[in-house]
Each structure stands twice: as C-alpha cells, then as structure tokens.
Amino acid sequence: MENYAAGLSGLSFIAGQWQSEQQQVFHAFCPARNEDMATPFYNASLQDVESACASAERAFIAYRGTSYQQRSEFLHAIADEIEALGDELLNTTHLETNLSLARLQGERGRTMNQLRAFADALADNLAPLHLHYHDAGEPNRTPLPKPDTTLRFLPLGPVAVFGASNFPYAFSTLGGDTAAALAAGCPVIVKSHPAHPGTSELMTRAIAKAISRCQMPEGTFAMLQGTDHSIAHQLVSAKQIKAVGFTGSLTVAKALMSTIHSREEVIPFYGELGAINPQVILPQALASARNLGQQLCASLLMGHGQFCTSPGLWLVPTHDSDELIAAVREHIGDAPSDTLLSPSIIDAYERDTKAVAQCNGVQVLAQGHKSAPFHAQAQVFTCSAEGFINTPMLHQEVFGPAALIVHYDDEQQLLRVIDALEGQLTASIFGEQAQYQPLIERLSYKVGRLIYGQMPTGVEVCQSMNHGGPYPAATDVRSTSVGLEAMRRFLRPLCVQR
Amino acid sequence: MENYAAGLSGLSFIAGQWQSEQQQVFHAFCPARNEDMATPFYNASLQDVESACASAERAFIAYRGTSYQQRSEFLHAIADEIEALGDELLNTTHLETNLSLARLQGERGRTMNQLRAFADALADNLAPLHLHYHDAGEPNRTPLPKPDTTLRFLPLGPVAVFGASNFPYAFSTLGGDTAAALAAGCPVIVKSHPAHPGTSELMTRAIAKAISRCQMPEGTFAMLQGTDHSIAHQLVSAKQIKAVGFTGSLTVAKALMSTIHSREEVIPFYGELGAINPQVILPQALASARNLGQQLCASLLMGHGQFCTSPGLWLVPTHDSDELIAAVREHIGDAPSDTLLSPSIIDAYERDTKAVAQCNGVQVLAQGHKSAPFHAQAQVFTCSAEGFINTPMLHQEVFGPAALIVHYDDEQQLLRVIDALEGQLTASIFGEQAQYQPLIERLSYKVGRLIYGQMPTGVEVCQSMNHGGPYPAATDVRSTSVGLEAMRRFLRPLCVQR
Missing domain, CATH: 3.40.605.10 (Aldehyde Dehydrogenase; Chain A, domain 1)
Known part of the structure; x- marks a missing residue:
C-alpha cells in the first residue's frame, strides 16, 4: 500500500x-x-x-x-x-x-x-x-x-x-x-x-x-x-x-x-x-447560543469524537434553549461521514448508540451523514434530567461522535444531575457563575479538570495540568x-x- | 484498678x-x-x-x-x-x-x-x-x-x-x-x-x-x-x-x-x-566496637523491641568482630525481663524466636532475663551470610526484642546479603563508606530511609522525613x-x- x-x-x-x-x-x-x-x-x-x-x-x-x-x-x-x-x-x-x-x-x-x-x-x-x-x-x-x-x-x-x-x-x-x-x-x-x-x-x-x-x-x-x-x-x-x-x-x-x-x-x-465530560450550560450562556452550539459540535467532532476529553454530555436549560438546539441540529446534520479507529470501535459505537436511542425518554435530536456502511454517523440525543438520573446506561461513555443533551429545569435539578455523575476527566462551565458557586464546588469533586468557558478537547502540556480524575475516569x-x-x-x- | x-x-x-x-x-x-x-x-x-x-x-x-x-x-x-x-x-x-x-x-x-x-x-x-x-x-x-x-x-x-x-x-x-x-x-x-x-x-x-x-x-x-x-x-x-x-x-x-x-x-x-531494618557494620566501624554494640542493644531494647524501626538484622564482618560480639553478649545478658503489648504478641514472639533458633546454622548468641512466664526475653542470634541468604524465614520480622547477627566475609558477600533483602523501612550504615558507594546505592533501593551512623529507632517529624518503604515494609x-x-x-x- x-x-x-x-x-x-x-x-x-x-x-x-x-x-x-x-x-x-x-x-x-x-x-x-x-x-x-x-x-x-x-x-x-x-x-x-x-x-x-x-x-x-x-x-x-x-x-x-x-x-x-x-x-x-x-x-x-x-x-x-x-x-x-x-x-x-x-x-x-x-x-x-x-x-x-x-x-x-x-x-x-x-x-x-x-x-x-x-x-x-x-x-x-x-x-x-x-x-x-x-x-x-x-x-x-x-x-x-x-x-x-x-x-x-x-x-x-x-x-x-x-x-x-x-x-x-x-x-x-x-x-x-x-x-x-x-x-x-x-x-x-x-x-x-x-x-x-x-x-x-x-x-x-x-x-x-x-x-x-x-x-x-x-x-x-x-x-x-x-x-x-x-x-x-x-x-x-x-x-x-x-x-x-x-x-x-x-x-x-x-x-x-x-x-x-x-x-x-x-x-x-x-x-x-475516559469520561462523558459534562458541559454545563448556565442560563446566561444562551445569550450566545448559536456560537456555543457550533463550538460544542466542533469539539465533539474533533478526531470524529475519539478524544477521551470529548464532550459527551451537555447540560442545557429546558427554557430558552431553542436557538442552541437549532444550531446543534444544523452542525450535526452537516457532519461529514467518516470511519473510526478500528472495526471493533465501530461495532461498539453502533451497539452503544443503539442502546442509548432505545432508553426510555431518549430522542434522537440530530444525525450526521453516513456514506459507507463502515462509517460512524455523528449523533446527538436528548433526554430529561430525571431520565438521565434514573438511567445508568446514559452515564457511560459512548466512544465516538455521540453526545447527549440533558435538559434541566432549574438549579436544584442541575445539582441533582451533577451529584448523579460518576468521576470525569473534565467538566466545562459556560455562562455567569456568581450564583452557582456551591454547585461548581460540588462539580469540582467529580472531575480532574474544571474548565471555565472553553471546550474540553485539547490538553495543554504544562506543569499545572491534570489529566486524570476520580474513578472511573481514572484508576x-x-x-x-x-x-x-x-x-x-x-x-x-x-x-x-x- | x-x-x-x-x-x-x-x-x-x-x-x-x-x-x-x-x-x-x-x-x-x-x-x-x-x-x-x-x-x-x-x-x-x-x-x-x-x-x-x-x-x-x-x-x-x-x-x-x-x-x-x-x-x-x-x-x-x-x-x-x-x-x-x-x-x-x-x-x-x-x-x-x-x-x-x-x-x-x-x-x-x-x-x-x-x-x-x-x-x-x-x-x-x-x-x-x-x-x-x-x-x-x-x-x-x-x-x-x-x-x-x-x-x-x-x-x-x-x-x-x-x-x-x-x-x-x-x-x-x-x-x-x-x-x-x-x-x-x-x-x-x-x-x-x-x-x-x-x-x-x-x-x-x-x-x-x-x-x-x-x-x-x-x-x-x-x-x-x-x-x-x-x-x-x-x-x-x-x-x-x-x-x-x-x-x-x-x-x-x-x-x-x-x-x-x-x-x-x-x-x-x-x-x-514493619521491617528488620538492617544495620550495616562496615569494617572500620569495629574501631569503636564496644560503643557500637552498646548502642545497637539499646536501640533493640527500646520499648522492649516493639518499634517498627527496631534493628532486627545486624550485618557484621566475620573478622575482628570479637569485641562487638562480647559487648552484645554483655548488654543483652543484662537486659531486664519485661512483657510485651498483648498476650498474642507474646505468643507470636515465643513462636517466632523458637523458629529462628531452629533454623539450620542459627545459634543463640545472647539472652536477657526472664522473670515471669508471660515476659519476653531479649535474644540475639547469629548465622552466616549464606545461611541468611538461603533461609527465607530469617528475612521476616520478629516483633519484639530479638535480633539476628549475620556475619559476612567480604564486600561481595555483603552485597549479596543486601540484594537478598526484601523492602525495609530503614537501614543504617556504620563506618567509612568511601569504597562502598555502589553497595550503598543498591541498599538505598531497598529502604525508605537510609541512615548514616545513627540508630534507626526514633522517627523525626519534619518535612524531609520518609516513614515507609518498598513492599513488604509498606504497601x-x-x-x-x-x-x-x-x-x-x-x-x-x-x-x-x-
């Protein structure tokens, strides 16, 4: 060859x-x-x-x-x-x-x-x-x-x-x-x-x-x-x-x-x-919803979703999120078709995304192109906060270009979603944080790296980096x-x- | 009471x-x-x-x-x-x-x-x-x-x-x-x-x-x-x-x-x-043999041998060590009778010292007083370097006032004894070290604390202390x-x- x-x-x-x-x-x-x-x-x-x-x-x-x-x-x-x-x-x-x-x-x-x-x-x-x-x-x-x-x-x-x-x-x-x-x-x-x-x-x-x-x-x-x-x-x-x-x-x-x-x-x-790397979208971040939606999709599609820091869980307010959702539909809908690293990874991706789609209350929000049978298609799902909390399968990483949007009604519900998370490599927070300090403190105990206003993909090599986190993100x-x-x-x- | x-x-x-x-x-x-x-x-x-x-x-x-x-x-x-x-x-x-x-x-x-x-x-x-x-x-x-x-x-x-x-x-x-x-x-x-x-x-x-x-x-x-x-x-x-x-x-x-x-x-x-904390007596240290023998016995008898840093193994030159041996006989012979922390520790001490005494080539060098049946008697044993190397039982800690003197003929044999050791909390070195640097380097990989010219008992509380070591001294x-x-x-x- x-x-x-x-x-x-x-x-x-x-x-x-x-x-x-x-x-x-x-x-x-x-x-x-x-x-x-x-x-x-x-x-x-x-x-x-x-x-x-x-x-x-x-x-x-x-x-x-x-x-x-x-x-x-x-x-x-x-x-x-x-x-x-x-x-x-x-x-x-x-x-x-x-x-x-x-x-x-x-x-x-x-x-x-x-x-x-x-x-x-x-x-x-x-x-x-x-x-x-x-x-x-x-x-x-x-x-x-x-x-x-x-x-x-x-x-x-x-x-x-x-x-x-x-x-x-x-x-x-x-x-x-x-x-x-x-x-x-x-x-x-x-x-x-x-x-x-x-x-x-x-x-x-x-x-x-x-x-x-x-x-x-x-x-x-x-x-x-x-x-x-x-x-x-x-x-x-x-x-x-x-x-x-x-x-x-x-x-x-x-x-x-x-x-x-x-x-x-x-x-x-x-x-x-690995991890699902939650992206916490606080209400104020919806002011720049189109840009944020585009960035999340770009981060998800990096290396066709095969980063261990890939953003797999997006916590989005139930209200006023139409523009963000529309942006996600648009960018994922345009996502090009591609294969993954190996046939076994493709098989696992097919199996895991099917299982997610079949979970009670989960809906397919957007899908990318699929131009060959051995390609993996980008997919974004949605479900409610309660659905997420009660479905352990949704807490597992799906390795590849898939993400789950979980809608939360208010701060209390968001906190309950965070408390239900397993250990993560990273979490990102978007929007004004002043009133959410107790929630962010709780989140910091779930992750190895806490990121403000930036995507999780990309790990800077420097002395103050931490790439790891509570189990099962790392051992x-x-x-x-x-x-x-x-x-x-x-x-x-x-x-x-x- | x-x-x-x-x-x-x-x-x-x-x-x-x-x-x-x-x-x-x-x-x-x-x-x-x-x-x-x-x-x-x-x-x-x-x-x-x-x-x-x-x-x-x-x-x-x-x-x-x-x-x-x-x-x-x-x-x-x-x-x-x-x-x-x-x-x-x-x-x-x-x-x-x-x-x-x-x-x-x-x-x-x-x-x-x-x-x-x-x-x-x-x-x-x-x-x-x-x-x-x-x-x-x-x-x-x-x-x-x-x-x-x-x-x-x-x-x-x-x-x-x-x-x-x-x-x-x-x-x-x-x-x-x-x-x-x-x-x-x-x-x-x-x-x-x-x-x-x-x-x-x-x-x-x-x-x-x-x-x-x-x-x-x-x-x-x-x-x-x-x-x-x-x-x-x-x-x-x-x-x-x-x-x-x-x-x-x-x-x-x-x-x-x-x-x-x-x-x-x-x-x-x-x-x-715990550990047997080897005490490496280099030939030159025999110049102050009486003092060294007294110090080793005092360290062994501290808390009636119940320190995890108690010196349980003394590596002594075969030649010119009569004065050291005489000092050990004298001080251990004078060692007062006392009990240990608990009846189960007494039982284990009796069992372990009997087992050591029965090992091939091991001799009892000195014993302290024993004025009650539930007291533990201080004991020092001797054996050859080859005997030690070939007898795994002698590499185990005996918790209480017991020590083993292992005689080595030359530097090569001493190195082989050191290579045969398991992980230790401490080791001490006595005598001129200039020509023994490779041996000391090897010893440092067996221990958590390497001590020059001092007894192992007593752990200073300071920032540069290390109390631990390779398995099985610590996990x-x-x-x-x-x-x-x-x-x-x-x-x-x-x-x-x-």
Whole structure:
C-alpha cells in the first residue's frame, strides 16, 4: 500500500534487538479502506515478555545511575530522531488510524514538546517539581539531637506502558507515560497498541537510535507487538515491573487490575479510562447560543469524537434553549461521514448508540451523514434530567461522535444531575457563575479538570495540568498522565539521614 | 484498678455521639499484671460502621469547605485538649500498654508536635508543601491560545484509619494518618486498636471537645471500638471511604487489601507494616566496637523491641568482630525481663524466636532475663551470610526484642546479603563508606530511609522525613506516614482552566 513505511520488520524490540518467537502474525488495519494491510507483525511470545522484563531489570541498575543531564540529552535525542522520521511517520500513522495529517502533525508536535519539557526539567535539576527537601540537623537539641535529613526521590523500577489507539503519539509508544518514566529513571516496556503497529515500530526505531547515540543501557526501552491478551497479563504479573501506565477502556483496565491484585507486591496501576465530560450550560450562556452550539459540535467532532476529553454530555436549560438546539441540529446534520479507529470501535459505537436511542425518554435530536456502511454517523440525543438520573446506561461513555443533551429545569435539578455523575476527566462551565458557586464546588469533586468557558478537547502540556480524575475516569485520582507532575507517578521518596 | 481512667463509657463515637449497639463487650488487658481490666468496651456493630460512614460523607461537604485557618485552629485545639487530659491519659495508656511513663510522655510530645506542624503549615497556606502551580495563559499564542491553568489539591474524602498497638499516640487514634487526613480536609473514622481502648476513648473525648469548640461538622471524626474483624472489612468496603491508613502486620494488611480490591472503586491503601531494618557494620566501624554494640542493644531494647524501626538484622564482618560480639553478649545478658503489648504478641514472639533458633546454622548468641512466664526475653542470634541468604524465614520480622547477627566475609558477600533483602523501612550504615558507594546505592533501593551512623529507632517529624518503604515494609512505596508530606496521601490534584 502506497505511503506505508517500507522495510517494517514487524518484530518486537527486546534487549536492544529486534526479535520475536514469530509464532503468529497480525496485520495493521486501514480504517479508511476498511481492509488489512499487507505487512505482517509478529505476536510477542511469553518468552519475549520474560526476556524484556529481565533486560529491563538489568538496565535499571545502570539507567537509574545516569545523571539528570545525561537523561535530558537522551530525551532530546529521542525527540530529534522522531522528527527525523519526517513524513514517513505521519503517512504511516494516517493509514493506520485515519486521523488527518494535520491532526497528526499537531499531535506529534505536542508529544515532542512534552518530551522536551521533561528534558528541560531534568537539565534544571528537577527544580520545578520541588523534589528535594532538607532539614538541617541540630546536634545540641534537647532532649534528643535533631538529625540532618534530606528527602530525595528514586525511580520505582521498570514500568509497563499500554498505548491507546486514539492518540498514536501522545498516549502511545512514546506518550506521556513513557516520557515521564524515562525522565524519572525507569526503563520502559511498551505493549504497543495493535491498531498502529507500524507507527509503534517507527517510534521504537527512533528510540533505539537515541539509546545507541546516548549510550544508554540496552533494555532501557522495549516494545512488544501483539494482539494476544495473555502477554499483557504476563507483563503486569512480572516481578520486575514496578508500575503500570495504561490508557484505554474500563473493561481492559479492570482485567489488568485483577491480575495486578493477584501479585504478591501490589504496584501502582495508572489507568486513564475516559469520561462523558459534562458541559454545563448556565442560563446566561444562551445569550450566545448559536456560537456555543457550533463550538460544542466542533469539539465533539474533533478526531470524529475519539478524544477521551470529548464532550459527551451537555447540560442545557429546558427554557430558552431553542436557538442552541437549532444550531446543534444544523452542525450535526452537516457532519461529514467518516470511519473510526478500528472495526471493533465501530461495532461498539453502533451497539452503544443503539442502546442509548432505545432508553426510555431518549430522542434522537440530530444525525450526521453516513456514506459507507463502515462509517460512524455523528449523533446527538436528548433526554430529561430525571431520565438521565434514573438511567445508568446514559452515564457511560459512548466512544465516538455521540453526545447527549440533558435538559434541566432549574438549579436544584442541575445539582441533582451533577451529584448523579460518576468521576470525569473534565467538566466545562459556560455562562455567569456568581450564583452557582456551591454547585461548581460540588462539580469540582467529580472531575480532574474544571474548565471555565472553553471546550474540553485539547490538553495543554504544562506543569499545572491534570489529566486524570476520580474513578472511573481514572484508576488513581492522585496522579496526572500529562504535564511535568506525571513524573511523580514513577518516583518514590527516600530520606537520607545523617 | 488504680490509675485507670474513671468514667470511661466503653462506647464508640459516631456522628458526634457516644453510641453502640452494645451487643458484645471486650476488656482492655493490663500486660504488666497479665490480666484483663474491669471496664467493659462495646464492640461496634455493622450498623455503627454504616452510621459512621454516612455521617462522615455528610461532614465531608462542610469540612472540605473550611478555610486553612479554621482547620489550623481545629488542630491546635485538639492538641490543647489532649494535653489537658494530663496524667490521666499517660496513666491509662501505661496500664494498657506497659510502655513506660517517660516513653509515653515523649511519644505524646512528638504526636502533639506533629499535629501542630500540620496546623502551622495550614496557617502558612500550605506553602511548604508546594501544592499550588500556575501557568499564565497566552491568548495570542499560535496555532492555539494557551489557557490559564492552576493546579490545586482537593481532599479525597472520608478516610479510615487503623491504629497500631505499639504507638498508642503516634500511630493510633490521633497518629500521623489522622492528623494528615484532618489537615487535608478529610473526615476520619478510626478503627481503634483493642490493645488500648481506654486511651482511644480519652483521645476521642479530646477531639470531640475540639470539634465542638471549633464548630466543626459532626461526623468530622468517629472512633469505632471493637475486636471483631468484620467491622474492619465493612469499613474499608464502604463506598464513602476514599482512602485507608493502616499500621500493623502484613497478615492483616493483606486481608484488608483483599477486601479493598473487591470494591468497584479501588482506593489507596497505605499500610505501614514493619521491617528488620538492617544495620550495616562496615569494617572500620569495629574501631569503636564496644560503643557500637552498646548502642545497637539499646536501640533493640527500646520499648522492649516493639518499634517498627527496631534493628532486627545486624550485618557484621566475620573478622575482628570479637569485641562487638562480647559487648552484645554483655548488654543483652543484662537486659531486664519485661512483657510485651498483648498476650498474642507474646505468643507470636515465643513462636517466632523458637523458629529462628531452629533454623539450620542459627545459634543463640545472647539472652536477657526472664522473670515471669508471660515476659519476653531479649535474644540475639547469629548465622552466616549464606545461611541468611538461603533461609527465607530469617528475612521476616520478629516483633519484639530479638535480633539476628549475620556475619559476612567480604564486600561481595555483603552485597549479596543486601540484594537478598526484601523492602525495609530503614537501614543504617556504620563506618567509612568511601569504597562502598555502589553497595550503598543498591541498599538505598531497598529502604525508605537510609541512615548514616545513627540508630534507626526514633522517627523525626519534619518535612524531609520518609516513614515507609518498598513492599513488604509498606504497601505504597510512594508515600510517607510521618512528616508534612504525609498530607499528600489524602489529597489529589484538580486543574482549574480559564
């Protein structure tokens, strides 16, 4: 297939080598053409997992001893090597994901910015993260002398990272978790997502070049290809693995957590799972209803609804919302037809949107175009506040370009809707908030990021970002997967006393 | 019994009231006299647990809204009320624990210092903890404007705290976890330790007075008495509970973790479990062998070996260690007879020391006095490095005044002993370290606190302290139970974007 990277080996990258037992193969899928691609990729074997873990454990001893400066240069080298892949990377990913080249270019830039932000923080001795405390001793204190103590932070050890299909750069092979773990001093084993194996291999080639250029220990990074769940469970069971970063579905997260809980040593599991990201439209926001309706639709249709921060729930006043509703009808009605990341995601979207449409009191407000049977059609539904509160199915994320408008009569009803929500990655609030402070306080305890007057899609990479939230948006509410603070996931304190 | 607090009700404290279903009673035990005390304490019922959880959830909404200044005053008020209990508290705890009045006075002072350190940090707007980050927006940035983001930290919600028997103040009803959670804005439900129920009730009375004085919401603090494990499991299962602090044994921690893992929402479990706290005697340290031997014995005998930081493993050069060994024989031989905290702890000590003595190659080096059948006798054993490495039983903590001397021939053998260790709360190093840097680096990955030239017993309350460590010393290596950083256990980030 034209533009698909030539010379892909289809192998996994283990202990500094490209290798696999090569028992079974799978193929990347091209969503735009609804067909497999020709290049075979080899499923990693259980022996491959063992070998990667053993190599990561050996690498850890040397890698944790590298200086911040060395690690900073390493991360810069990775970013340089990835950029040197040029259009071949973008074209390959475009074929594998159907995400637009412009979007992929943006995502690549963001991912490189993130890597370089960690590199710069390391060069700055991690000062921005406040990972160093000292209390001076007082040898003459009575009744007991006070010791001199310093709090430092050590890397946890080898980290397993599971890439997501919807962000092939930002939350995949070299996404936030990999960058944060490498910055922290932890070797990384990526279980790459089979929806973009060629992308993962190209990324891994770039990292391998940087490892070699910077003389980092072999085993600092490994990448396992595969469609077999058993290697995922083997990986998180391995005694060498000291933390797991995951971006994906609640179902898979639960299965992995169950395996992790059966370990003797329980380890951190950072699952970033998704959300319906409520958009709270306060009455005054209806003054600019047409513009707001257009923005909500544009945010929903970004990446054809496949952002984990996609706005899936719009809380709209029952009264005076005709103009907003009209705008939504118009923009969704115009929404172009497109496919999603993979056939299984299409199937789930079809199933979930049908189930939503069949819920008592739910109506279809607007539908986009559908010009091929394997395309997903944008859809916006409506229901009442009481209908929403009483229907658990409507509280679940529908992955893809679907949203639900819930009409509320007054502040009390809006508060009850908010109280009924599960944990969310984000919530946005539009309109004058002065009289709604108690409601907004309640909402803040449901989310990882509270946004005033802006759409939820797009996660800024900066120190004060939080990408995560209360369960089931994420499995560890204490931690972010984006921004410099993500490094803390893979560090732990050590007090040195003299 | 003289000096036991008069007027104890024996009830649990729930929703601002003293109450219980009063189905069954248990009695405090007086270790010094090896007999139960007269006052009955009532086992909390499952309904009591439900009521406490519901009340804590209601209290959370009001309590999290209190200002840092209000919470600071509340913590100061608790400390004042506890000090106002005066000798009645010390005498009651002395009867229940057999810990000396001087030790209890010291522990009370330390516990009040910790409370006031949190109060002062709150008054200082938590600035010392660096819990606030801001990135200014750039509305004109291209291609996309940069939002204005602030990272704040919210309390997790109601916290369950399990007190330990060996530190009736510092790690019990109002220990580090309770203080940190209340400072963070979380209501607390304490499952008090049945080894000191009178102490727990007095502590709770002081807290109740402070709640009333400071007009904090009822349900901000609850205390459940009881010997029935089912209430512990009910408590950590409750959907209102958002984190658990625990100090105790690995066995109980595993049982509680298993229950926590069966929840829909997995919550943080901070178990601080214990360790053998290796003491690494490098050859040069033998120059002051007599003094070192005396110090090691004194540290071991502190609280009759019932510190979680008690030095249980002494790594001593095979050669030139006669003087150290002689000093240990002398000081342990003189060790007075005493009981331990409870009959079950005595039983476990007898069982564990017998099992150690029966291990292949283990010899009894020294024994202290034993003047009553219910007393625990101080004991120091010896074995070879190879014997230690190959005998997993010797890697386990023996709770009480027992230690094991492991002789090593050279640096390589010492490194192998260190590599064979499980996770530890602390390790101490004595002697010239210059040539041992790689070994010390390896050791630092086994411990939560690395100590140069000092005994491990005694944990300074300060910002740069870490009390915790790799599993099985603790269940969450990322977190400390002592010092200001302990507040992070009960906080989570929220990004506010404008």
